[in-house]
Amino acid sequence: MSTARLRRSVLAVPGSNPRMMEKAAASAADEVFLDLEDACAPLEKPAARAKVVEALRTHDWHGKTRVVRINQVTSQFAFDDLREVISGAGDVLDCIMVPKVRNAGDIAFVDRALLQLEQALGYAVGRIGIEAQIEDAEGLMRADEIAFSSSRLETLTFGPADFSASMQLPSLSVRNDSSYPGDVFHYVLFKLAVAARAAGIQVIDGPYLAIHDVDGYRAAASRAAALGYDGKWVLHPVQIEPANETFTPAQADFDKAARILEAYRQATEVERKGAVMLDDEMIDEASRKIAVQFYARGVAAGLTPSPARGEESAAG
Ligand code: GLV
Ligand code: MG
Numbered sequence: 001m002s003t004a005r006l007r008r009s010v011l012a013v014p015g016s017n018p019r020m021m022e023k024a025a026a027s028a029a030d031e032v033f034l035d036l037e038d039a040c041a042p043l044e045k046p047a048a049r050a051k052v053v054e055a056l057r058t059h060d061w062h063g064k065t066r067v068v069r070i071n072q073v074t075s076q077f078a079f080d081d082l083r084e085v086i087s088g089a090g091d092v093l094d095c096i097m098v099p100k101v102r103n104a105g106d107i108a109f110v111d112r113a114l115l116q117l118e119q120a121l122g123y124a125v126g127r128i129g130i131e132a133q134i135e136d137a138e139g140l141m142r143a144d145e146i147a148f149s150s151s152r153l154e155t156l157t158f159g160p161a162d163f164s165a166s167m168q169l170p171s172l173s174v175r176n177d178s179s180y181p182g183d184v185f186h187y188v189l190f191k192l193a194v195a196a197r198a199a200g201i202q203v204i205d206g207p208y209l210a211i212h213d214v215d216g217y218r219a220a221a222s223r224a225a226a227l228g229y230d231g232k233w234v235l236h237p238v239q240i241e242p243a244n245e246t247f248t249p250a251q252a253d254f255d256k257a258a259r260i261l262e263a264y265r266q267a268t269e270v271e272r273k274g275a276v277m278l279d280d281e282m283i284d285e286a287s288r289k290i291a292v293q294f295y296a297r298g299v300a301a302g303l304t305p306s307p308a309r310g311e312e313s314a315a316g
Contacts, residue, residue, distance in 0.1 A: 008247035025059035033067035053088030104149035135159025136166035147199035254298035
């Protein structure tokens with residue numbers, strides 16, 4: 001089931017670094033994921049589990065989506081990652097992120113392991129969600145089945161770096177190669193969005209590696225937002241504000257959505273008409289559906305309707 005969790009900015013933090021985890025808790029990111037996978041050196045992975053548990057238990061994560069990324073389910077680490085993290089902090093985390101998901105079975109494994117742990121530890125069954133990273137050719141090929149693989153699944157998340165490696169793309173910086181006349185990532189971004197929306201879950205774009213190139217980050221985030229994405233990873237605090245801004249509807253659009261909803265309600269309920277003009281546009285039931293999701297996103301991001309023009313001048 002899709003939840004209303006806010007994930008405009010998804011901050012990646014190495015689980016081996018207590019100081020960075022502490023800073024992440026105080027950041028403005030909507031989600032923080034404490035990483036036991038690729039940002040954690042293999043020799044540090046076993047010790048990082050306890051550090052992650054400690055960070056989850058100690059810091060104030062209020063208002064944030066709290067996530068731990070475990071290692072790939074086919075690695076020697078994944079089982080112990082789950083056991084240690086859920087045993088130590090299963091009551092104070094929201095989701096487990098699963099990297100390099102290749103098929104529905106990968107998610108089924110995590111789903112059942114969570115079920116066993118929840119039962120053994122006396123936690124509410126089914127509360128802990130799953131985020132699935134799609135980041136190789138096989139995972140993309142099976143994105144549709146993965147999207148429907150568990151009622152715990154809350155996101156499909158693109159992993160452009162691993163995906164570039166899997167596809168042998170020729171850019172070392174995980175971005176569009178200027179020799180290609182289109183957007184190298186368009187197909188994967190759109191395909192994941194379709195699979196996620198069909199399953200009623202969120203879809204999240206992955207990292208942008210050039211952290212000092214904030215304009216480049218904004219452009220990449222805007223590209224995902226234009227395809228309806230809910231958010232994007234951030235690797236550094238400078239990327240948080242651009243992410244939160246890009247994935248929040250503009251106030252003018254939010255206000256317009258509210259006007260569409262009111263005009264459509266008036267048309268259908270009072271005038272008994274299914275299609276009416278609002279300003280210079282025709283609106284109908286489909287317009288209402290679009291407006292509903294704009295409005296919901298805005299409310300989730302904390303927007304409130306602008307005062308009507310008359311009220312503004314009366315107040316001023
Ligand atoms: C993220 O995990 C990526 O591989 O891009
Ligand atoms: Mg990856």
